Amino acid sequence: MRLWIVTGAIAKSGAFEKSLAQGADLLKKYGIEAELYRRFDINYTLHPDGSVKLFAKGVETTAPDKLFLYGSFDAIMEGIEKTLTSMGTMSINSVESKRIAGSKLSTALLLSKHDIPQAKTMPVYRDTPIELIKKEIGIPLIVKPDNGFGGQGVELIKTEEELKQTLDALPENIHSLLLAQEFISTSKGRDLRVLMVGKKPYAAFVRQAGDPNEFRSNIHQGGHYEDFELTDEIIDLCEKTAKAINLEICGLDLLFGKDGFIIGEINDSPGMKTIIEKVGLDRFLKTLMA
């Protein structure tokens, strides 16, 4: 089986490179030919007779059996996926799923459709009545950009005055929605990252904020990790979510809700170094082959 791993914007490929080099024997054992590329390495020409000429690093080649897209997607990655799938390649973490994971509103709609527990969410604009937000979401509340990451722009709003200021500061035309969300106070400063491979959870760790006043648990915000044992509740919730989003490899962030875990967000490109360490290259490769 030929596998292409194609990395996107801001994706670090070091963990892949190292694992593929160290796992040469395993790859051989499973008959996998794995090639690692940046999205810029792939070119293709669509010929008028309907044929496609494909190039990897400038050398003409044939389409692989499988494609694993890693990192945030853009038009380049999307074009590669469309072209390769038209040539019969199977995409393991599809752009369609990555697009949903990349939007907190799309994720919320998907979770609702599948009856998966989450925090109440409402897009808000400059003129959204404060009374309506208070009634629907309540105060304190969280606001966050639809497509942020690393905790950037995620704020805890504690008073009506703060909420008013936040809405007033919004321009009339916005290109990304601002979402208001009920504050899950039982999860303040912590969440649970679950590593999913082949739609199954393999490891979980609590991410805890460094500063006691910080409500965000992102590592980027100075937090730290601690291993956490998987329970049946976590396994069920995560398997259901991975199936709904249809990502073979992902990280699920769970919040500690009052009545159990809820899904906070879905990360389509979790740290590969940690995945390979915790799950093992063997199992990782088996998933890619399945």
Ligand SMILES: Nc1ncnc2c1ncn2[C@@H]1O[C@H](COP(=O)(O)OP(=O)(O)O)[C@@H](O)[C@H]1O
């Ligand atoms: N509704 C919420 N209630 C409590 N904490 C939250 C809520 N939403 C986000 N957080 C905290 O803020 C962090 C960042 O929010 P998140 O939605 O994951 O955005 P990002 O994509 O920027 O990581 C989360 O990891 C969590 O610790």
Ligand SMILES: [Mg+2]
């Ligand atoms: Mg997050």
